[in-house]
Amino acid sequence: MKGVIVEAVGSPYRVVEDLKIPDPSDDQILVKSIAAAINPADTFMQSTGLLVTAWPIVLGCDASGIVTKVGSAASSHFKVGDRVCGCTRLGVPGYSTFQEYFCMDAKLALPTPKALSFQQGATIGVGTYTACLGLLSGLKLEIPQSFPSSTEKDEWVVILGGAGSVGQYSLQIASALGYKVVATCSQKTATLVKSLGADAVIDYSKSEEDQLQELKDITSGNFSGVWDSVARSEQLARKALKNVSTGQRKFFATTDDWTPMEEDEDHETSRVKLGLIGRQGDDIKEAPMINEEIASYIPFLTRLLEAGKLQPNEFKVVSKGFEGVAEAVEVQQKGSSAGSKVVVELDDQ
Template identity: 70%
Template sequence: MKGVIVEAAGAPWKVVENLGVPKPAPDQILVKSIATAINPVDTYMQSSGLLVTAWPIVLGCDASGVVVEVGQAAASDFKVGDRVCGCTRLGIPGHSTFQEYFCMDAKLTVKFPKELSFQQGATLGVGTYTACLGLFDGLKLKMPGPSTPIEPKEEWIVVLGGAGSVGQYSIQIAKILGYKVIATCSQKTAPLVQGLGADAVIDYSKSEEDQLHDLKTVTGGNFFGVWDSVAKSESLARKMLTEVSEAKQKYFATTDDWTPMEKYEDHETYRTELGVGGRTGEDEKVASTNEQLELYVPFLTHLLESGKLRPNELKVVGAGFEDIPKAVEIQQKGASSGAKVVVDLQAVE
């Protein structure tokens, strides 16, 4: 089997053709990798060994492909030929997308409609799962059922980094839930962010003082949650909650799960840990994250089937495993103009 490996932390990407095809467990499916998106965590794992459980390792976690084998316990939900997407287990051999075939945990896998391309499917996994963790677990928003009526709400949700992959999905989901959304972004990406439903934007190139002023002017302090979807704005987020928000119960959620953080008495802090998704063991965080991700799958499936969730803008970089290193470099340099970097790996047939 062909794929792209990293032999040790800091080693270069290397295309090989001698990988063994993984065997899915009873509660897993085996997927033919059709397209994959590039994520910052791929580079983090390659350079530092973060989350890697064995070397050499194949990386890639934003999955989009076709089911080719189904474990016995997964047969009630999946069949050969299903189009699937999602986020795979990070850093565990046999579960990564930079290879011809990989395993996915059935309960954490989304079937996506034929109206979406495999390229679009590749942008969904990490972005949507992380957005759900931040909004539902972090800001304590309530996840509705498929037939639950949604009433417009007067409260605002603040999304920091609205033009990023996680930010784009967070804006859409918060709007679907009926909230008003204000997001930080650049002037260049403001039209994209507003096109996704943001009611207002704040130019993140402004000083913190000016951003806080703009937030107060627009919302009047009527917000209870700040979601730092890009792990870059803790200081600003804390000030938004402590100096601007008028809510009695306040929440700060962030994708930063590695920086030491001070505890604040006037608001709760939640740090997403998508990297433990799918893993096994008795760790309470692993079990809790997996339980939550399982709840998100039917919710996200409904949004996709009903056409309510718009995939990220994307930039296709080459075709084939040989183009993975080039795609990673483009993602690292931020040369995709805010679009999700995607590589076409194989044909469906």
């Protein structure tokens, strides 16, 4: 089959046509790749080699396609012909989206709602899974039994980086759960952030002192958790919890899982490790728990998507075909997609 490989750390993307079609195990599905969103994790793996389990490697983790084969134990989740999206295993041969066919773990995949295109589906996986790990696992937000008929809560959730892909999904999820949301963003993206569920915004270009004062004025300290969705605001988050929050139980969650951090007795720290999705083995002790958590989110995310309470990221198709993957990655790296997700169409559907 056709695909795009990276030979070694730092090597360029190269189109090949002799890749072996992977065979799904009993609890997996084989998916024909239709569209893929470019994710910063792709560049991270290509440039550092981290998370990559074998070379050469095909990259791509934001998936959208059609089920073509179903393992015996996966038939309760999907059937041949179903449209599916989500996040695949990162850095593991046979699971990456920049190839014609790839495997997905059935219980970690999302059925693509009929109302969404393949391109829209490609923007959903990494962003929504990461948002859930931060909000539900990290900040301990609860999904009410009556959901989606949830009641409004007299409590704020603080989201740092509301305009990013993860931030946008986080805004919608927290809002759908009934929480009041305050988010940091630029003046340029404030309107977008408010349209996605933020009740208040704080300009992140202001000084740390000014941001903390605004947070106090807006919330009166009535929040127990801060979610750093962009991995750039650890100190602001910790100061907010220590000096502003009046919550009895306090939580800090971040997408930064690589920078050395000291634990703080004042609050519980959670570091999102989406790179472990689907991983197995005794040497990866955290993987089973993370995979169980993600699997438990799938019904919740499906209900949100089908109810129209979770809108896909805006996207920009910058290229088509496997020959266009390198161009799409370059556009994403340069940040020249005007705030939209960069999508490459791999098959004409």
